[in-house]
Amino acid sequence: MFRKHWSLLAEHQDCDLCPASESASHIVLRCYPASVIWVAFHMDDLACSSTDIVHFIYSVERAWINSRGVHILFATAAVTLWHARNDRVFNNNRWPPSYLKRYMSQLLQDWQHRAKRQADKDAITSWMYLMN
Ligand SMILES: [Zn+2]
Numbered sequence: 216m217f218r219k220h221w222s223l224l225a226e227h228q229d230c231d232l233c234p235a236s237e238s239a240s241h242i243v244l245r246c247y248p249a250s251v252i253w254v255a256f257h258m259d260d261l262a263c264s265s266t267d268i269v270h271f272i273y274s275v276e277r278a279w280i281n282s283r284g285v286h287i288l289f290a291t292a293a294v295t296l297w298h299a300r301n302d303r304v305f306n307n308n309r310w311p312p313s314y315l316k317r318y319m320s321q322l323l324q325d326w327q328h329r330a331k332r333q334a335d336k337d338a339i340t341s342w343m344y345l346m347n
Pocket residue numbers: 230231232233234235241245246247
């Protein structure tokens with residue numbers, strides 16, 4: 216993805232954290248902040264070996280019993296990683312792993328309040344525990 220400086224596009228599409236092209240899959244699956252999150256859920260190998268986001272979600276759905284909850288987890292991780300990326304690109308702020316986890320944990324807590332099924336609430340509780 217190109218960095219937007221509101222009036223013009225950057226001249227390169229490289230990630231500013233590692234030597235890779237920046238793409239949605241890179242940001243959400245393979246870049247350093249993503250590894251902080253996926254390691255906590257023991258999904259780092261799967262994230263790194265997935266060809267793209269769709270492949271990753273499909274693989275996780277097949278591996279997890281509560282696959283509905285996986286969508287909540289993935290959405291929360293993706294929003295966290297996107298916000299971290301944007302804060303880095305637009306404001307030059309780098310989120311340390313502890314802040315990244317705390318941010319995601321807060322989003323999970325928000326989702327937990329909105330969840331209707333007890334199974335989803337319980338799953339989110341266990342994920343929040345992994346973020347601490
Ligand atoms: Zn990167």
